[in-house]
Amino acid sequence: MAHIAESHANHPGPRLYITIALILGALTGIEVAAFFLEMSSWIVVWILLLLSLAKFLMVVFFFMHLRMDDNRFALLFFAPMIVMVSIAVALLALFQNITR
């Protein structure tokens, strides 16, 4: 019991969770607004990707508490992520090249 209380002592409180959720909602709104803006395609694509990344990291670090958790958990989660993103980029490069 004492161990559990100690392990959760560094979790953020409801106020921070609500602030994070409001930021996530606002970022989603900006994403949708950027989608409908008539801007250079590459700028919009980069804005959308960066906003998605920001939302992703906020949920992982604050809602999933990875910021306060053991680094080994971060390794378990981010190692496959790096592998997967590398594979996706490589596949995209290869297949787009072949089909051209």
Added chain:
Amino acid sequence: MWAFLGSDVLFFGTLIATHLVYRGQSVSGPTENILDIPITSISTFVLLMSSLAMVLALSGLQRGKMGEARFWLAATALLGSVFIGFQMYEFAEFANEGLTPRTNLFGSTFLIMTGFHGTHVAIGILWLWSLFFATFNGKIHQGNSLEVEIAGLYWHFVDIVWIVIFGVVYLVGAYGAEEHVEEAGHAAAAIFGIG
């Protein structure tokens, strides 16, 4: 749970990568232009708010406030159900417009990817309701809040998968369709020194 989530990263990563690789390859039937961004934006917001409800449930339980924990657990499950409702509506609309998993490559890869995500959400909803009812018979209490924290990790993971799908597949996909994906492919090819 983190090890399972790591394996699920590879699972969803494969589905998303497959969809991206085959995007722009469909020769018939509806493709990205069928996506309804305003409706999906609402369902995305609903899922994000369900993540907030989940952390508030955990926070309430850790502070020994059982009523608060029950309320937010039920809210999380209900918001998840609303998300599933949006997805069923979307799939029904696609079917009406002639898009099924057998229509073309876009239909196969998109519906399998989002279908598996929806299945994860549905499993999460069942898990949340089981925790909700377990709070009444004393199986879930302040002393074993780790049970709820583990379910919360799963729920947030389902949320971040949707963040990626909404950003990369819906917004970037529907915005750029084939043209920009091809540009991205060439940029990636340049990075790897191919072609």
